[in-house]
Amino acid sequence: MFKQKVRHACAGKKKITGTVRVYIRLHWQTKRRRDLDNFFKALFDATKDILFEDDDKVIEIIARKDIGQKTKPDGFEMAVVPCE
Numbered sequence: 001m002f003k004q005k006v007r008h009a010c011a012g013k014k015k016i017t018g019t020v021r022v023y024i025r026l027h028w029q030t031k032r033r034r035d036l037d038n039f040f041k042a043l044f045d046a047t048k049d050i051l052f053e054d055d056d057k058v059i060e061i062i063a064r065k066d067i068g069q070k071t072k073p074d075g076f077e078m079a080v081v082p083c084e
Helices: 002-009 036-047
Strands: 020-028 058-067 075-082
Touching: 002 036, 020 036, 036 058, 036 075
Parallel strands: 020 058
Antiparallel strands: 020 075
16 A cells, blocks of 8 residues: 555656665654654555666765654655756
8 A cells, every 4th residue: 555655656757767865754743652663664665667777876864853743744855856
């Protein structure tokens, strides 16, 4: 279900070839423990061949995890930029 939602949200985006940097900001309203590395794997598997060729093309990840903040719904923001 997660993969389908992510792929739907990425529909119409142009795939970047070559190496990329990924910026991610995660939002969760509850303070339950969550591991970033598990989220990366699921997110990169869902966006493979849509936003970038393969997760081996990701050379840098910049991430922030906001937990326990009631001002935003659960979710994430993601930007993928080509490396020069």
